[in-house]
Amino acid sequence: MAESEVVELDLTIDDLVPKSPERLAEEKKDSGNHLYKFKNYKGALAMYEEAIKLCPDNASYYGNRSACYMMLGMYKKALEDAQKAVALDPTFTKGYIRVTKCCIALGDLSGGEQAAQRASELGGPDCVTSERRALESLRRLHEDAQRAMDAGDYRRVVFCMDRCLDYSPSCNKAKLIKAECLAMIGRCQEAQEIANDCLRADSFDTEAIFVRGLCLYFEDKDEQAFKHFQQVLRLAPDHKKAIEVYKKAKLLKQKKEEGNEAFKMGRWQQALNLYNEALTIDKNNKTVNAKLYFNKATVCAKLNQIKEAAEACTAALELDENYVKALLRRAKCYTELGEYEEAVKDYERLYKIDKSKENKILLHEAKLALKKSKRKDYYKILGVEKTASEDDIKKAYRKRALVHHPDRHAGAPEGERREQERRFKEVGEAYGVLSDPKKRARYDHGHDLDDGCGGAADIDPNVVFQTFFNRGQHCGFTGGFSEPTFTFQFG
Numbered sequence: 001m002a003e004s005e006v007v008e009l010d011l012t013i014d015d016l017v018p019k020s021p022e023r024l025a026e027e028k029k030d031s032g033n034h035l036y037k038f039k040n041y042k043g044a045l046a047m048y049e050e051a052i053k054l055c056p057d058n059a060s061y062y063g064n065r066s067a068c069y070m071m072l073g074m075y076k077k078a079l080e081d082a083q084k085a086v087a088l089d090p091t092f093t094k095g096y097i098r099v100t101k102c103c104i105a106l107g108d109l110s111g112g113e114q115a116a117q118r119a120s121e122l123g124g125p126d127c128v129t130s131e132r133r134a135l136e137s138l139r140r141l142h143e144d145a146q147r148a149m150d151a152g153d154y155r156r157v158v159f160c161m162d163r164c165l166d167y168s169p170s171c172n173k174a175k176l177i178k179a180e181c182l183a184m185i186g187r188c189q190e191a192q193e194i195a196n197d198c199l200r201a202d203s204f205d206t207e208a209i210f211v212r213g214l215c216l217y218f219e220d221k222d223e224q225a226f227k228h229f230q231q232v233l234r235l236a237p238d239h240k241k242a243i244e245v246y247k248k249a250k251l252l253k254q255k256k257e258e259g260n261e262a263f264k265m266g267r268w269q270q271a272l273n274l275y276n277e278a279l280t281i282d283k284n285n286k287t288v289n290a291k292l293y294f295n296k297a298t299v300c301a302k303l304n305q306i307k308e309a310a311e312a313c314t315a316a317l318e319l320d321e322n323y324v325k326a327l328l329r330r331a332k333c334y335t336e337l338g339e340y341e342e343a344v345k346d347y348e349r350l351y352k353i354d355k356s357k358e359n360k361i362l363l364h365e366a367k368l369a370l371k372k373s374k375r376k377d378y379y380k381i382l383g384v385e386k387t388a389s390e391d392d393i394k395k396a397y398r399k400r401a402l403v404h405h406p407d408r409h410a411g412a413p414e415g416e417r418r419e420q421e422r423r424f425k426e427v428g429e430a431y432g433v434l435s436d437p438k439k440r441a442r443y444d445h446g447h448d449l450d451d452g453c454g455g456a457a458d459i460d461p462n463v464v465f466q467t468f469f470n471r472g473q474h475c476g477f478t479g480g481f482s483e484p485t486f487t488f489q490f491g
Contacts (some may be wrong), residue, residue: 021054021055022054022055024054025050025051025052025054025055025058025061026051028047028048028050028051028054029047029048029051029060029061029064031047032044032045032046032047032048032051032064032068033064035047036064036067036068036071039071041068041071041072042072044064044068045065045068045069045072048061048064048065048068049065051064052065057088058088059084059085059086059088059089059092059095060085060092062081062082062084062085062088062095063081063082063085063092063094063095063098065081066078066079066081066082066085066095066098066102067098069081070098070101070102070105073169073170075102075105075106075169075170076102076106076170078098078102078105079099079102079103079106082095082096082098082099082102083099085098086099086118091122093119093122093123093127096115096116096118096119096122097115097119097123097127097128097131099111099112099115099119100112100115100116100119100128100131101131103115104131104134104135104138104167104168105167105168105169105170105171106168106170106171107138107164107168107170107171107172107173107174109135109138109139109142112131112135113135116128116131116132116135134167137163137167138164138167138168141160141161141163141164142160142164144156144160145157145160145161145164145177148160149177149181154181154182154184154185155181155185157177157178157181158178158181158182158185161174161175161177161178161181162178165178172198172201172202172205172207172208173207175194175197175198176194176195176198176205176207176208176211178194179191179192179194179195179208179211180207180210180211180214182194183211183214183215183218184214184284186218186286188215188218188219191211191214191215192211192212192215194211195208195209195211195212195215196208196212199212204235206232206235206236206239206242209228209231209232209235210228210229210232210239210241210242210245212228213225213226213227213228213229213231213232213242213245214245216228217245217249217285218284218285218286218287218288219287220285220287220288220291222249222253225249226246226249226250229242229245229246229249230246233246248281248282248285249282251281252278252281252282252285252288255274255275255277255278255281256275256278256288256291256292258274259271259274259275259278259292259295260295262274263295263298263299268299268302268303269303271295271299272296272299272300272303275292275295275296275299276296278292279292279293279296286319286320287319287320289316289319290316290317290319290320290323290326291316293312293313293315293316293319293326294312294313294316294323294325294326294329296309296312297309297310297312297313297316297326297329297330297333298329300312301329301333306333306336306337307333307337309329309330309333310330310333310334310337313326313327313329313330313333314330317330322353324350324353324354327346327349327350327353328346328350328362330346331343331346331347331350331362331366334346335366335369338373340366340369340370340373341370343366343369343370344363344366344367344370347359347362347363347366348363350362350363351363368446369446371446372446375443376426376429376430378429378430378433378434378443379430379434381400381426381427381429381430382396382397382400382427382430382431382434383396383399383400384396386444388434390435393431393434393435394435397427397430397431397435400423400427401424401427401428401431404420404423404424404427405420405424406420406421406424408420
């Protein structure tokens, strides 16, 4: 460039005079507004922060930064900025609206209503119409939840808190009420996750610590639960729920251990009484109560109270549907009670849970027992034991056949004649099977008799009767077996 050449700069007086903090702050605000418009909230936040550093007493800058925090879900910081804005400018309507919105998001109904009232006074009632509707809805939901909590309807409380969180996503109180009720209905993992999230934000949150302790208690982790309740009471000595649950937890543990000790000593009735006492302490502790019901069932079985044992197992399974030990014991009880169909159902459930070889065998045996139960009991019909000898069976048949033979009841009313004919036929069937070693073996093993080996249905009771007595057995008849006119001789 030649020395004589002159460079002209496009400068104005504003470029030569240093900018004031106020002007620089406005430029930062304008840049922030531009970024906010395009949803770059973090970038806008940085601009508003610089504006505030330059002019820390400008209400609108705090209001803008509050709006940014709200869009980022940082409602506590948003509330602080909105409150700072209205403190600097008590006539800042937008500031009060933002205070209202933040209070709603945080679940502060009282603070929200106060801010909404002030905004209405400054900007008219229409400026916070939607916020007032939200506050009213929240109030109704909290009232509904309180009624449900008093009634022990914890699922309803969870529903109400979920609706509250739609309005108040940063309300830890609603989150922890929901978590407590989730624990009460057995959804402890979900409850713990909520409590842990709250504790990450505040490690001294007593409600969150209480919920964690409650979950541990419901999971039968006594010692860990006790530590949590003790920590709550150190931070908040008057925490009513922690005091109440801690007392229940200690009493429940004591009674359960006393019952277990009585059981080990063989004092069955004392153990039963202690388990029954323990079951009255806390109906909400499903895990422990399921175990107590199973323990009760075990004691009842020792006392030969089979029906009561089955009922106790049912109670345990209502609390824990996959409680394998309770399912197995109930199936055994049903078998002892002769309720074979119910036993098969339980063994089927058991096999679905655990497809072990042992469970497969148990299911097969239960189905076999059911099959046997639906057949005629030939031993009972003849009035003999299953271990009866061949002679015992012959003697029993002779006695029963003579008692029920139709000719003996020829003069009886028609209804009685039909009944005796039926019994005579059954006696013949029973003898036809039990007197044949092969058929008897198949019958005893639960096999079908109608599979080509000569079934019970093929047995003619008159032929059996005639064959039996024609072997030289004296029967006291005066005529032939095929004649309907033979008579009995009674001495």
